[in-house]
Amino acid sequence: MNLFAVPDIWEKIIYELNGSCDSLEQVLENNEVPELEEDMNFLNFVDNEIFRCNCCNWWYPISEMSEQGDWECRDCVPDDDE
Numbered sequence: 001m002n003l004f005a006v007p008d009i010w011e012k013i014i015y016e017l018n019g020s021c022d023s024l025e026q027v028l029e030n031n032e033v034p035e036l037e038e039d040m041n042f043l044n045f046v047d048n049e050i051f052r053c054n055c056c057n058w059w060y061p062i063s064e065m066s067e068q069g070d071w072e073c074r075d076c077v078p079d080d081d082e
């Protein structure tokens with residue numbers, strides 16, 4: 001559901017975070033938009049797109065979140081053990 005157009009800079013930040021282990025703060029500073037860290041719309045957008053694994057601290061798309069874990073990726077917490 002899109003209530004408003006997503007600013008390009010938001011997409012860019014998601015793109016840069018995804019697959020990296022940089023902090024959100026660091027990427028915002030690199031893009032000269034540190035104020036986004038206080039922007040609830042932006043933070044909600046991030047939460048819907050990607051997450052930071054509690055275990056390995058890398059960012060992944062939301063679809064890679066383990067169903068067994070709590071904010072952990074499938075590499076750290078496999079869905080099913082075989």
Ligand SMILES: [Zn+2]
Pocket residue numbers: 053054055056057058072073074075076077
């Ligand atoms: Zn992980």
